Amino acid sequence: MNKLLKSKGFQNASASILSIIFGFVFGFIVLLISNPANAVGGFLTILSGGFTGGMKGLGQTLYLATPIIMTGLSVGFAFKTGLFNIGASGQFIIGAFTAVFIAVKATFIPTEILWLVALTGAFVAGGLWALVPGFLKAYRNVNEVIASIMMNYIGMYLVNFMVVKTVFDAARNQSMTPTRAIIPKVGLDTLFNGSNVNLGIIIAILVAIIAYIVLEKTTFGYELKACGYNRSASQYAGMNSKRNILLSMVIAGAFAGLGGGLLYLAGSGKHIQVVDILAAEGFNGIPVALLGLSNPIGIIFAAIFVAYINVGGFYMQLYKFVPEVISIMVAAIIYLSAFSLFFREQISAFFKKRTEGK
Amino acid sequence: MEYVIEMLNITKEFPGIIANDDITLQVRKGEIHALLGENGAGKSTLMSVLFGLYKAEKGTIKVNGQVAKIHNPNDAKKYGIGMVHQHFKLVHNFTVLENVVLGVETVENGFLKLKDAREKVEKISKQYNLFIDPDALISDISVGMEQRVEILKMLYRENEILIFDEPTAVLTPQEIDELMKIMKNLASEGKSIIFITHKLNEIKQVADRVTVLRKGKYIATVDVATTSKEEMSEMMVGRKVLFEVEKGEQKPGEVILEVKNLVVKSKHSHKNAVNNVSFKVRRGEILCIAGIEGNGQTDLVYALTGLTPIESGSLLFKGSDITHSTIRQRSVSGISHIPEDRHKHGLVLDYNLAENLVLQSYFQKDYQNNGFLKFEAIYKHATDLIQQFDIRSGEGANSKTRSMSGGNQQKAIVAREIDKNPDLLIAVQPTRGLDVGAIEYIHKKLVEQRDAGKAVLLVSLEMIEVMNVSDRILVMYEGELVGQADPRVVSQQELGLYMSGSKREVIE
Structure with missing residues (x-):
C-alpha cells in the first residue's frame, strides 16, 4: 500500500485529481456570484456532467473528446520531445478541410473506403502544415512558438478561401456536407442512443496508444526524447537532431490534422464555417496535454474529462445560466486543472515529509 | 579555545542517501579551516546547511558560542556568514561598485548614493591588497578579478565568517597564488575562513586545520602542519592513494x-x-x-x-x-569520446543511468529489435557496468543522472565509452x-x-x-x-x- 502511495504514477494521478477538485471549487464560486439561487442545481449538473443525459450524454462526451484527444496528443507529443506546438489549431483546420475536400470531391473513390482516404488525407495535411515551423526550427533555429502561431492564421484564412473556392455551400456560408464519407458508427449509436459518437473515438484512443508505444518503447522515441531533453548530447551520440526535431513537429501536426478530420466527418452536422475564428479545439489541446502530463494515456482521460465538463455545461442551460457564464465556469475548471504539475510537486513533498517523520 | 562557528552533530538526509551523518565542524576565530572530502562526501551539503539553504534533521549550529537559528541565507548574513560560490553571482553589465552594493544600496530621496560606498570599497581594496577598480565592468575583468569582487562583497557586508567553495577550480596557477595570499591576509586581520576543497597542495599551503569528510561521515579534524598529504588523502579516500x-x-x-x-x-x-x-x-x-x-x-x-x-x-x-x-x-x-562538458554533451540528464549508458549503442542489435528497445538487456547492461565501474547513485540503474554526483556522472561516461571497446x-x-x-x-x-x-x-x-x-x-x-x-x-x-x-x- 505504501509502495503504491509513493509510486510516481499514483502521485501524478492524484495531483491531477486534486487540481480538478480545486477547479470545481472555483467554478462553484463563479456560479454563486452569477446566480445564487440556482448555483447548487447548476453545480450538480456540471458535476454529473456527461451522465446528465443518460447514455446520450455519455456518447456526447466521447464524441466531444475525440478531437481534443488528438490535439492534446499533438501538443503533448511535441512537449515530450522538447517542442511547444501552439499551432495545433492551424494543423487541425487544415486537416479538417482536406478531409471534407476529399470527401466531397473524390467521387471516384468507392464509398466504403472514402472516409478512410479522407482521414488519411487529413493526417498527412496536418503533418505537412507543421513541416514549415518544424523545418524552420530544425534548420534555422526559428522559435517554433512564433512560427506555428503564424501558421495558425495562415491556415485559418487559407481554409476560408479554399472552402469558398471549392466546397462552398453559399446558402449557409459554410462547407458542403460530406455525405459519402461519414465515419462508421460501428453500433456505438445504438449503444449511446441519440448521440454523435462514432468509430472516431476508437481511432483516437488507438492513436494515443501507438503514440505511447513509440515514445516509451522504441529507439525512435528514445531519440526524439533525447533530442528534446538535450540537443547537444543527442548530437554527440550521433543522432540526427535536425531530422528528429522536424519529425517530432510533423508527427504532432499529423495528430492535430487527423483530429480535424475525425470531427468534420463525424456526420454530426458540423461544417467548416467561413468565419475569422481560430479553431478552439487546437487550443483546448494545451490544457488537455498539461492535465494529462503529456503522457498519451493520460491525455485520453484528460480529454474525456474536459468533454465531460463541456457536456455538463451544455445541460446547465436548463438552470437559466447564460452560455457566457457556463463558458467561464468550464474554462475555470479546465484552467485550474492544468495546474496539476504544481500539485504534483506539493504531493511528492507531502509524502516525503511523512516518510521522514516516521 | 573560542570557536566562532560550531556545527554539532549535523545530520541531513536526501531520498536514498544520508548526505551528512552526524558531522561536527568547529572553526576557530582567525583560522583558515579547510573542509576536505571527495565529491559527494557532503561538503557542499554541510555548507548549505550553515548558509541556510538546507535545514538539517538533527544537530545544532552555534555562532560565537550562542545557538543560532539559520533558516535561510538572510539569517546567515545576519550572523556575518558570507560565501563565495563556485559559480560567481555577479551582474555582468554592472560595474564592480554596483555589484558590491547590490542589495545593500544606500538610497537618498530615491537616488542611489554611491559616494560613501566607493570610499568604503577603495578602503577595503587597499587594506587587503585586492587591487580592484570599482568602475570596471564585470564583463571586462578576468575570472580571478571576479572572484575578488565576490570577496569584496563579503567584506563590504562586514562578514566575519567567509566560506570559499572550491575557489581555485576556475583560476590559473598565478591567480591561485594571489588568492592564497589574500586568504592569509584575511585570516591575519581576524576573519575566519572555511575553505572547501579537494586539492591537498592548497590545504598544505594556507590552511591551519582541516576537517575531513568521507561518504557523509565525519572522519577527523587535524592540524595541517603536522599531517602529511599522504595521511590526509588516506583519510579522505579511506585507503592509500x-x-x-x-x-x-x-x-x-x-x-x-x-x-x-x-x-x-x-x-x-x-x-x-x-x-x-x-x-x-x-x-x-x-x-x-x-x-x-x-x-x-x-x-x-x-x-x-x-x-x-x-x-x-x-x-x-x-x-x-x-x-x-x-x-x-x-x-x-x-572512436570513443569522453567529452569535455559532461552535462552538455556527455549525458542526457533527464534520462536515467541505464538509458544514458546505452546513449552510444541503443541502436545496436543487443539493445533493440526492429526498432523496439530491449529494456531487459538495457538494464542488465547498466547493472553490469555499475558493478564493474563502481558507479554509485541513489537508485542504481533507475537513478536520474541529474541527481548523481559529478564524479559518478563521469564514471558513467567513462564506463560507457570504454565498454564500447x-x-x-x-x-x-x-x-x-x-x-x-x-x-x-x-x-x-x-x-x-x-x-x-x-x-x-x-x-x-x-x-x-x-x-x-x-x-x-x-x-x-x-x-x-x-x-x-x-x-x-x-x-x-x-x-x-x-x-x-x-x-x-x-x-x-
Whole structure:
C-alpha cells in the first residue's frame, strides 16, 4: 500500500485529481456570484456532467473528446520531445478541410473506403502544415512558438478561401456536407442512443496508444526524447537532431490534422464555417496535454474529462445560466486543472515529509 | 579555545542517501579551516546547511558560542556568514561598485548614493591588497578579478565568517597564488575562513586545520602542519592513494589515427581555431595534447569526432579516410569520446543511468529489435557496468543522472565509452572537477586502455596530469602545435614556455 502511495504514477494521478477538485471549487464560486439561487442545481449538473443525459450524454462526451484527444496528443507529443506546438489549431483546420475536400470531391473513390482516404488525407495535411515551423526550427533555429502561431492564421484564412473556392455551400456560408464519407458508427449509436459518437473515438484512443508505444518503447522515441531533453548530447551520440526535431513537429501536426478530420466527418452536422475564428479545439489541446502530463494515456482521460465538463455545461442551460457564464465556469475548471504539475510537486513533498517523520 | 562557528552533530538526509551523518565542524576565530572530502562526501551539503539553504534533521549550529537559528541565507548574513560560490553571482553589465552594493544600496530621496560606498570599497581594496577598480565592468575583468569582487562583497557586508567553495577550480596557477595570499591576509586581520576543497597542495599551503569528510561521515579534524598529504588523502579516500600513476613501458604499435594539415574555422573570429595541425596516434600509447584553455583543443576534438565540419585537411582512421564521416559512423568504427562538458554533451540528464549508458549503442542489435528497445538487456547492461565501474547513485540503474554526483556522472561516461571497446579513446579533461580518488581511478582506466593496445588521445589543461599520464606530449598554442616533448625528460617550466607561446619548434 505504501509502495503504491509513493509510486510516481499514483502521485501524478492524484495531483491531477486534486487540481480538478480545486477547479470545481472555483467554478462553484463563479456560479454563486452569477446566480445564487440556482448555483447548487447548476453545480450538480456540471458535476454529473456527461451522465446528465443518460447514455446520450455519455456518447456526447466521447464524441466531444475525440478531437481534443488528438490535439492534446499533438501538443503533448511535441512537449515530450522538447517542442511547444501552439499551432495545433492551424494543423487541425487544415486537416479538417482536406478531409471534407476529399470527401466531397473524390467521387471516384468507392464509398466504403472514402472516409478512410479522407482521414488519411487529413493526417498527412496536418503533418505537412507543421513541416514549415518544424523545418524552420530544425534548420534555422526559428522559435517554433512564433512560427506555428503564424501558421495558425495562415491556415485559418487559407481554409476560408479554399472552402469558398471549392466546397462552398453559399446558402449557409459554410462547407458542403460530406455525405459519402461519414465515419462508421460501428453500433456505438445504438449503444449511446441519440448521440454523435462514432468509430472516431476508437481511432483516437488507438492513436494515443501507438503514440505511447513509440515514445516509451522504441529507439525512435528514445531519440526524439533525447533530442528534446538535450540537443547537444543527442548530437554527440550521433543522432540526427535536425531530422528528429522536424519529425517530432510533423508527427504532432499529423495528430492535430487527423483530429480535424475525425470531427468534420463525424456526420454530426458540423461544417467548416467561413468565419475569422481560430479553431478552439487546437487550443483546448494545451490544457488537455498539461492535465494529462503529456503522457498519451493520460491525455485520453484528460480529454474525456474536459468533454465531460463541456457536456455538463451544455445541460446547465436548463438552470437559466447564460452560455457566457457556463463558458467561464468550464474554462475555470479546465484552467485550474492544468495546474496539476504544481500539485504534483506539493504531493511528492507531502509524502516525503511523512516518510521522514516516521 | 573560542570557536566562532560550531556545527554539532549535523545530520541531513536526501531520498536514498544520508548526505551528512552526524558531522561536527568547529572553526576557530582567525583560522583558515579547510573542509576536505571527495565529491559527494557532503561538503557542499554541510555548507548549505550553515548558509541556510538546507535545514538539517538533527544537530545544532552555534555562532560565537550562542545557538543560532539559520533558516535561510538572510539569517546567515545576519550572523556575518558570507560565501563565495563556485559559480560567481555577479551582474555582468554592472560595474564592480554596483555589484558590491547590490542589495545593500544606500538610497537618498530615491537616488542611489554611491559616494560613501566607493570610499568604503577603495578602503577595503587597499587594506587587503585586492587591487580592484570599482568602475570596471564585470564583463571586462578576468575570472580571478571576479572572484575578488565576490570577496569584496563579503567584506563590504562586514562578514566575519567567509566560506570559499572550491575557489581555485576556475583560476590559473598565478591567480591561485594571489588568492592564497589574500586568504592569509584575511585570516591575519581576524576573519575566519572555511575553505572547501579537494586539492591537498592548497590545504598544505594556507590552511591551519582541516576537517575531513568521507561518504557523509565525519572522519577527523587535524592540524595541517603536522599531517602529511599522504595521511590526509588516506583519510579522505579511506585507503592509500597513489599520486604517481603506475604504468609499465609503452609498446607503441601501428598508427591508428593520422591527422594531416587539419584546419578548422573559428566560430568567433576570422582566425582559424585549428591551423594546419598534423600528428599521429599509435596503438599502445597515450598522446597528450597540452595547452592553456581556449587554444583550439576543443575545436580539434570536435573535428576529430565529427561535431564540427573540417575546413581542410584529412583524417585517416585505421587506414580509411573519415574526413567526411558522420559522428555515428566514426563512433561505430571505433572512436570513443569522453567529452569535455559532461552535462552538455556527455549525458542526457533527464534520462536515467541505464538509458544514458546505452546513449552510444541503443541502436545496436543487443539493445533493440526492429526498432523496439530491449529494456531487459538495457538494464542488465547498466547493472553490469555499475558493478564493474563502481558507479554509485541513489537508485542504481533507475537513478536520474541529474541527481548523481559529478564524479559518478563521469564514471558513467567513462564506463560507457570504454565498454564500447574502441580502437581510439579521446578523453578531454576527463578529471576536471573530480577528487583524488576519482582522478586516480580514471587515470588507471586510461593506462589500462593503453596497455590493452588501444590508442588514447588525452586533452588536458592540468600540468600534473599531462606529466604523469602521457607517453608523449604535444603542446597546442593558438590553434597550432608548437612543441613536442617526452614527459620523462621535459620539465614543467619548459612545457610552460611552450604553452604560453614563448617557445616553439617545428614538428616533424
